[in-house]
Amino acid sequence: MSGSTSRAYTSPHSVTAAWSALTDDRVVKVVVDAAGGDNAPGEIVRGALEAAGPQLHIVFTGDEARIRPLLPQGTEHVSIVHAPDVIGYDDEPASAARAKTGSSIVVGLKLVHDGEADAFVSAGNTGAVVAGSVLYIRRIPGVQRPAICTIIPAMPAPIAFLDVGANAEVRPEHLRQFAVMGQAFAREVMGIAGPDIGLLSIGEEPSKGTPDVVEAHRLIAGDERIRFYGNIEGRDIMNRTVDVVVTDGFTGNVALKTIEGSAKAILGALRATIDLNLATKLGGLLLRHDLMVLKDALDPEEFGGALLVGMKAPVVIAHGNSRARGIAQAVRMARRGAVSELLPTISRELGTQGGSV
Amino acid sequence: MTREEVFEHVKGILVETLSVDDDKVTLEARFQEDLETDSLDLVELVMTMEEKFGIKISDEEAAQIKTVGDAVDFVMTRVDA
Numbered sequence: 001m002s003g004s005t006s007r008a009y010t011s012p013h014s015v016t017a018a019w020s021a022l023t024d025d026r027v028v029k030v031v032v033d034a035a036g037g038d039n040a041p042g043e044i045v046r047g048a049l050e051a052a053g054p055q056l057h058i059v060f061t062g063d064e065a066r067i068r069p070l071l072p073q074g075t076e077h078v079s080i081v082h083a084p085d086v087i088g089y090d091d092e093p094a095s096a097a098r099a100k101t102g103s104s105i106v107v108g109l110k111l112v113h114d115g116e117a118d119a120f121v122s123a124g125n126t127g128a129v130v131a132g133s134v135l136y137i138r139r140i141p142g143v144q145r146p147a148i149c150t151i152i153p154a155m156p157a158p159i160a161f162l163d164v165g166a167n168a169e170v171r172p173e174h175l176r177q178f179a180v181m182g183q184a185f186a187r188e189v190m191g192i193a194g195p196d197i198g199l200l201s202i203g204e205e206p207s208k209g210t211p212d213v214v215e216a217h218r219l220i221a222g223d224e225r226i227r228f229y230g231n232i233e234g235r236d237i238m239n240r241t242v243d244v245v246v247t248d249g250f251t252g253n254v255a256l257k258t259i260e261g262s263a264k265a266i267l268g269a270l271r272a273t274i275d276l277n278l279a280t281k282l283g284g285l286l287l288r289h290d291l292m293v294l295k296d297a298l299d300p301e302e303f304g305g306a307l308l309v310g311m312k313a314p315v316v317i318a319h320g321n322s323r324a325r326g327i328a329q330a331v332r333m334a335r336r337g338a339v340s341e342l343l344p345t346i347s348r349e350l351g352t353q354g355g356s357v
Numbered sequence: 358m359t360r361e362e363v364f365e366h367v368k369g370i371l372v373e374t375l376s377v378d379d380d381k382v383t384l385e386a387r388f389q390e391d392l393e394t395d396s397l398d399l400v401e402l403v404m405t406m407e408e409k410f411g412i413k414i415s416d417e418e419a420a421q422i423k424t425v426g427d428a429v430d431f432v433m434t435r436v437d438a
Contacts, residue, residue, distance in 0.1 A: 094400045095416065135401055144376045171393065 010157035012302045018191050019332035028335045029117040034062030035086045035104040036124020038321045045070040047327025052077045059117050061108040083107035093127030109136040112313045119334035123318035130166050133315045142350040145174045146310035149185050151303040154240040160186045161245045164252040175216035179226050180349050181309040182244040188340035198232035198242030304329030314338050363432045370405045384426040
């Protein structure tokens with residue numbers, strides 16, 4: 001794992017390997033929403049089973065009749081809680097989270113709230129998972145807004161990026177809280193020692209940005225516990241100028257999707273160039289091995305999903321189109337969230353402050 | 358329950374659950390404009406009030422609650438047997 005001062009290459013694998021290398025002896029129960037996502041329940045169940053083990057128990061929520069047939073004979077460390085209802089992508093998040101108490105998402109979140117499980121993973125309706133988490137698992141006291149914190153395969157090392165969609169509009173104090181939570185996430189879940197925090201803006205100077213961003217800069221700079229690098233711009237995200245990038249949910253969502261789209265376009269153009277003629281194809285063959293390593297590093301299934309920071313228990317939002325590998329990684333990230341110092345750190349650093357600075 | 362008691366309970370919910378500033382909570386305080394709560398916060402408030410006071414609040418009724426005073430009034434009409 002590289003520290004913030006080191007520019008050594010850190011592959012996504014070395015970050016996620018820590019999630020699978022069980023250095024503690026806790027048994028963690030992770031609830032997995034078997035009905036959420038484009039590839040439910042097949043890929044969801046397969047992925048969760050991959051991650052299951054003596055120290056990682058899976059509790060599936062969903063239609064038991066559809067889940068049980070997918071479990072091989074003699075499957076251990078797995079249980080099912082029947083939840084026949086589903087919150088679809090069209091459902092209004094907060095209403096559905098409140099009303100559909102028999103849905104796989106709500107039943108799952110309630111299991112965590114009641115202490116029957118330690119963490120929750122879903123590839124379903126993100127808004128409903130966020131609303132449901134706020135309503136059933138609840139925020140850590142002192143946290144005003146949760147944030148969806150994702151890991152981006154920046155070069156030369158992965159970085160944390162939040163908020164990528166939990167809140168469309170935020171106030172300066174929320175951005176300060178995101179900085180604190182992002183820092184805790186980078187340390188505890190990603191294993192980055194002494195992470196540097198950057199505030200996304202339209203210029204490096206503290207005076208650049210909207211009035212809210214300018215005020216957020218002032219608040220973050222004034223918080224001694226935050227290793228604040230200063231403002232960074234959009235183009236600095238992928239070159240790992242900082243380890244944690246903080247922004248509001250609207251900007252974060254736009255930026256994330258822009259990065260995904262650009263990567264796809266560039267890889268597509270690269271493929272097309274290689275296919276142009278015999279010479280380029282030969283060149284492609286020579287590059288093949290290292291290109292595969294690169295493709296592997298950029299695989300969105302590597303990190304599995306994003307963590308909703310600020311909740312009393314880890315909630316991992318897996319990509320909607322997750323296949324088994326992505327789900328397995330999301331489950332492992334959830335376990336890491338539960339056994340690390342992530343929750344106590346956020347509780348300590350935001351709990352004492354209460355409302356605002 | 359007296360009006361003051363209900364107010365203190367509602368204030369407690371706002372401060373502990375929604376991390377609202379203690380001194381901002383007055384009867385006239387508007388949830389959106391003065392207490393900076395968003396729509397999800399309001400759903401959470403309504404659900405917590407339901408649990409705390411043992412009452413049921415429909416989505417339509419919840420939509421009418423705009424100030425702390427409205428919330429207190431609502432509870433008073435429901436809790437009074």
